[in-house]
Amino acid sequence: MSYQDIQFQIEAGVARLTLNRPDKLNSFTAAMHEEVRDAMSRVEAGEGGARVLLLTGAGRGFCAGQDLGERKREPGGAPVDLGETLGQNYNPLIRRLDALAMPVLVGVNGVAAGAGANLALAGDIVIAKASASFIQSFCRLGLLPDSGGTYVLPRLVGRARAMGMSLLGDRISARQAEDWGMIWQCVPDDEFDATLDRLARQLAQAPTKGLAYTRRALRASVDNNLAQQLELERGMMAELGRSEDYAEGVAAFMAKREPVFKGR
Structure with a gap:
């Protein structure tokens, strides 16, 4: 178009x-x-x-x-x-x-x-x-x-x-x-x-998958109680912990270098 x-x-x-x-x-x-x-x-x-x-x-x-x-x-x-x-x-x-x-x-x-x-x-x-x-x-x-x-x-x-x-x-x-x-x-x-x-x-240039999950969690929080929000955080962190960006972030921290994130 x-x-x-x-x-x-x-x-x-x-x-x-x-x-x-x-x-x-x-x-x-x-x-x-x-x-x-x-x-x-x-x-x-x-x-x-x-x-x-x-x-x-x-x-x-x-x-x-x-x-x-x-x-x-x-x-x-x-x-x-x-x-x-x-x-x-x-x-x-x-x-x-x-x-x-x-x-x-x-x-x-x-x-x-x-x-x-x-x-x-x-x-x-x-x-x-x-x-x-x-x-x-x-x-x-x-x-x-x-x-x-x-x-x-x-x-x-x-x-x-x-x-x-x-x-x-x-x-x-x-x-x-x-x-x-x-x-x-x-x-x-x-x-x-x-x-x-x-x-x-x-x-x-940031770890945009993590940012996307963060925005989702913050937007959901206005309608969730604490128990619901804690469970939402748990599920999201479990998934983000398996992401390429998390692995890169940890590796870059340990190597004292700048990370190169890919948003996945």
């Missing part, structure tokens, strides 16, 4: 997916969703030796959510089925990101609003420019935070802040998001690209 609304490349183990409708703040259309689905299939297949997914946006915005021009109700027309839009496009994307067998690094280069904000928060490590911001803009349209927003927000920032963000729709700066624990790091604008590249390389 040729891409018009995204940019996608795999290099040195990093699959870089860039939302690319900068004139529309990278808001989603059906066509963009189709291209993202195709790129995600390539990532899931490990094409090009992909070991980390880097998701970011082109231009001055990360993603403004849904392109409302595609979802407006024509005069006298039937109501738009937003549930169908979620069921066909957004929800499957969030599930695929959650299930991905590699780390997901998100670079928020500008405003992340609506579903775009919650897409960003679906990542494992979220880096944002100091000039970036997050807006749960649904309340301005009579809607609720979708794309996992009502699930992830209270778990990241607590009930009170999740309520304030969702009911008031205030703009949250990248610095405030970092202070609240909503994202990993807010960086100066001129350090953003270098920071993303460094972290992407670091993750791609």
